[in-house]
Amino acid sequence: MTGNRWGRIQYLGEKLLILIVSLLILSAAVFYISRLAPGDPLVSYYGDRVEKMSLTEREWAEDRLGLNEPLAVQYACWLENALRGDFGISYKYKLPVVTVIRERIGNTLLLGGIGFVLIFVLALLLGIACACHEGRLLDSVICGIGTVSSCIPEFWVSLLLVLVFSVNLKWLPGSGAHTAGQTGDLGDRVRHLILPLTAVVLGHLWYYAYMVRNRILEEVGADYVLLAKAKGLTRGRVLFRHCLQNVLPSYLSIMAISAPHILGGTYIIEMVFSYPGLGTLTYESARYHDYNLLMILCMLTGIIVMLCDLAVQMVCKRGTEKGAWP
């Protein structure tokens, strides 16, 4: 038992090490790319204040950021500041980057998180429904709609949703996270979430549903299903107790791999709905050449994706170790 635990700790340590190294490489890559940006890096760090700085102040600032040093040393300096939580200021908002992001990240995680869970559950249900009716009308209709909808770019779906439900029917609000002045109203918040959430789910649902369908169809051909049926188990019991247990781990890992896609899709949808999250922030920072903010956003997104990946790897590992799932 202790050996097992020791092995698990070792495994965890290994994963963490890989994560840290990946983060270092990611930050280095993004840092170097953003240093290629036109313009004075001092400006991207301190904003307009640079113009009012005296020469000594400027020198002090350059010295502090190590701008006179080679790039590698600069990166080390930047990393040191970053570890202390100092990421510089956003050029557009004249605020520390961390503050700007902290205000927005909750909204994105809410939209992305609920969207992810909804996609996960609905795709599973749809996939099962298709697999049960394989080759019949329901299956082909769902697969047909799925193929078409998987080809529709997210932003166009969002546009159509706004056009229909917000502009013409006037049922739901088409932009923002809440009506101005009604920050605390939960119902208002939910009403603002419906359309973006629909767009997030519609854009990704079918692909995963189709995948679940195919995996289940592979699974029901196996011998153990025949055995379970011979034992007298009902169809539903075989499907949910036996087949699903085998499908779930691979489904989970596919969902983890697709975290960047879903997150990227969420960003686009946020921009269309001008929903105050990281996506809108990305768009604004690209628009106003706020490289410092953009760089941090890129890294943050990468970190979120890596963490999702790690979490799912751990869960899957646990599942296989126990021999049973879940």
Added chain:
Amino acid sequence: MAVRMENGFKIVGIRTLPREEQVRPRGRWDKGSGRVFTGAVLVLTTIILGCFLCELFVARDPGYLDLRNYCVLPGREFLFGTDTMGRDIFAMIWYGGRISLTIGIAATMLSTILGVVFGALSGCAPAWADALMMRLVEILLSIPSLMAVILIQAILGEANVFSISFVLGITGWMSIAKVVRSEVRQIRECEYVIASRCMGGGFFHILWKHLTPNFVSSIMFMVVMNIRSAIVAESTLSFMGIGLPVEVITWGSMLSLSEDAMLANAWWIILFPGAFLVVALLCFTGLGNHLRRNFNRGQSNL
């Protein structure tokens, strides 16, 4: 039930069962695959020919701002209506498709070359270098490609057709590299590769003559899908106003007027370019799926 053989023996006791069809009954969806493919190729050819030969049948200048006729409903004079700047949408769709498709194809060519070279290098490299290179690919894959595209495009400055193809190309090669690498690792110890190396064949010679023919079928699907995602990415960027400016007509930049269109409730400005985009993407998907089914059986599509 007895079968008389030529040598006089009889075989007895055979139960002849009706031969069971081993293939699982396929859904209507799979059966229609051939027809879907033909349809996709036909429509795609029409769109591509239409876009590149549009001078022949589109009389209007797509860039002409007809200020008296802005936001005109689709009708006899303006087949698909006009946009908020008074441009004819029918003409714009055909001229715009030209740039959209060009960007898609150019970006995919770049990403395919990068992916194949990187993947082959990684596949031929010693184990530690291979692990390092694949780790790098995984790290790059963890950034949503849209973020990377926005970051690099913001740094390159004002977008044009070349810069956007370039950016889309250098952000889209990772998945191809992964597939190429795993294929190359399988075949790099083959006798003909070793023989070629012994005879002094260079890396690119071996890559082109011996490795490429082996993995070309497994990356075809991804190449077609890359065209698709490059077109989507370009239109998304142009739509948001980070990509090509409104004067450069593409399917995406046509949609960037959608905010004005919403205010005027002009559905045709949003519907028609988007519908063309979706049809083109559907065709690419149909093409890709057909390629995968027929050349890439049993392979993972990840």
